[in-house]
Amino acid sequence: MATHGKGILIYFEAIMMETKIYQQKDIPEAAQALRAGKLVAFPTETVYGLGAVINNEASVHQVYAAKGRPSDNPLIVHVASPEMVWQYAKPNDLAVELMTKFWPGPLTIILPLQPGKLLSAVTGGLETAAFRMPNNAATLALIEETGIPIVGPSANTSGKPSPTLAEHVYHDLNGKITGILDDGPTKVGLESTVVDLSIKPAAILRPGYLTAADLTPILGEVETEMHHVAANEVPKAPGMKYKHYAPNAQVLIVQPDQDFSAVVAETLQHYPKKFGVLAFDQQLAKLPQAERLDTYSLGTDVSTGGHQLFAGLRDYDLQPEIKLILAAGVPETGLGIAYMNRLKKAAGGKFFTTGMDLQADL
Known part of the structure; x- marks a missing residue:
């Protein structure tokens, strides 16, 4: 199990408690838990994510520990508005166009960062980060109530099928996280498309609901050949390096x-x-x-x-x-x-x- 520093102490305290199911009326309570450094799973239109505030290193390390996720697998930063992105990323006109057309929605955008703005635990030590504004009213309200973006890998045991119901999250993570914001089944079911704008031409690093044909009117040329990540290389996006989505059979x-x-x-x-x-x-x-x-x-x-x-x-x-x-x-x-x-x-x-x-x- 991968974990780091003092985060392990908080994490093992967390596994002794029962995971709470939050409803929309409980969003202020869920946001308070996030601000206090706890882990809260949240719904999106694609799959359920596992949330922690991006400015608490111990909390971010707990995400890796709860999932059993390799620590060089970067996390997607979930925001409630495009304006939140520019507190951390360098300005990018193409990103603004993509956000205007596709956000909120199943599109994750990788951007170069302003120096020193995000923890290396979030970025995997890279000078880029992945940002997304999910199309789910409950989660947007949760992020706004929390007042800071949250990391959000899929809320499942690493390597297992991604969760499309709160029950799936509970099955994998009950006792390991503080709560789950339940908003019923997700609508898309496949994780977001990941597009990398830190290189030219832009590249799709993970295919998703939005296709190259959807993106090329804005991006022009876009690379769709999947990059093979070497054993000693840090992937820019989830799903590029490690085994994913596998059932027991x-x-x-x-x-x-x-x-x-x-x-x-x-x-x-x-x-x-x-x-x-x-x-x-x-x-x-x-x-x-x-x-x-x-x-x-x-x-x-x-x-x-x-x-x-x-x-x-x-x-x-x-x-x-x-x-x-x-x-x-x-x-x-x-x-x-x-x-x-x-x-x-x-x-x-x-x-x-x-x-x-x-x-x-x-």
Whole structure:
């Protein structure tokens, strides 16, 4: 478990208490807890985040400890207005245009910092930081009430599927954090798009709900080739270096050009245990009824699939007898790029191939 300095003492005190569920009427109480150096999870339109005020080093270190997150994985700074950003970042005209068009919303912007304005615990020691203004009224009110931006990685155990419900956060972090601001299910379900404006041309470091096509009218040329982060390199954005989104079971991706029904039939024939199927409605409708087959709907298209993906992976984590999940892949265009980015990480890059030895490979 990664932790640092005096933050560990506060952290281990925190794990002795029951995590409180805050409602919107409790926002002043939640803000007071944040100002006091406590951890409070909060909703966004994408996933739930784990909040700590950015000016309290012990609190920021508690975030890493509660998640079991590597300390060189930088944190996204969540703000309630664009004006908050310029207290820390250097002026940037392109960023202003992006904020005007897409904020509040699922877009994170990496910017060069004014010297000495943010703790290295927030930035991972970099001279840049990632900023986002989430499209969630409860969280914007929480940040405003707190009076200072808050860090906000996904509120889950590091490496596990991101939380799209307060219940998911409670499952992972109960007893490790002070509270969770509950605002129901998130609306997008995939984390924000991360665009790096500290380099030219700008680069998308993490695909998300907003695509390159959405950003190019403002940015012009934008680099979309994902950078491979070396072992000794500090990533500029979450999700670039370490294992993410993985359930306890092994996920195998079924390519969109494969016959999904045939894949399930082959699995039923050669895999003797109960297994999960994460697929779209039109695929599920063609599957046989079988006692060893557990299905979870991704809805009708890639948009609903992106919304349901993490919830489906987490659902199978609640069924420890399931060690294998077949998951539907989609073409890697538009929103499908972000969907497949998360699914490949959840699967460890593994795909279903006809004739594979399922038991040996798992």
